Amino acid sequence: MKTAAEVIRRHEQQLHATLNRSVTVTARNDQRIRVTLAIVPDEDSPSATLTAFDDADDSELASVNVSPAFRLTASSATAWIESDYARPR
Numbered sequence: 001m002k003t004a005a006e007v008i009r010r011h012e013q014q015l016h017a018t019l020n021r022s023v024t025v026t027a028r029n030d031q032r033i034r035v036t037l038a039i040v041p042d043e044d045s046p047s048a049t050l051t052a053f054d055d056a057d058d059s060e061l062a063s064v065n066v067s068p069a070f071r072l073t074a075s076s077a078t079a080w081i082e083s084d085y086a087r088p089r
Contacts, residue, residue: 021072024055027081032056035077039068052077052085061085 019039026032032055039048046068052061062085070076070088080088 023072023074023077025074025077027078033081037070037072
């Protein structure tokens with residue numbers, strides 16, 4: 001039988017996974033780039049941030065605000081990188 005703490009921890013992990021996504025792609029001269037999407041739920045004005053990191057040294061390459069409805073996929077991450085990190089529409 002699961003304890004209440006286990007149920008709460010599983011719920012928190014599921015919520016974190018729903019609000020924080022990450023994908024790593026190869027782009028720009030075979031550079032590995034990790035792109036993350038962090039969603040901040042808010043009843044009045046939810047927001048999201050798309051951030052690119054160099055996978056080799058974890059340095060931040062770019063960061064933009066996007067719609068919380070933005071779908072992060074390998075294709076959308078690659079398109080964002082190839083657009084020189086222009087804010088996706």
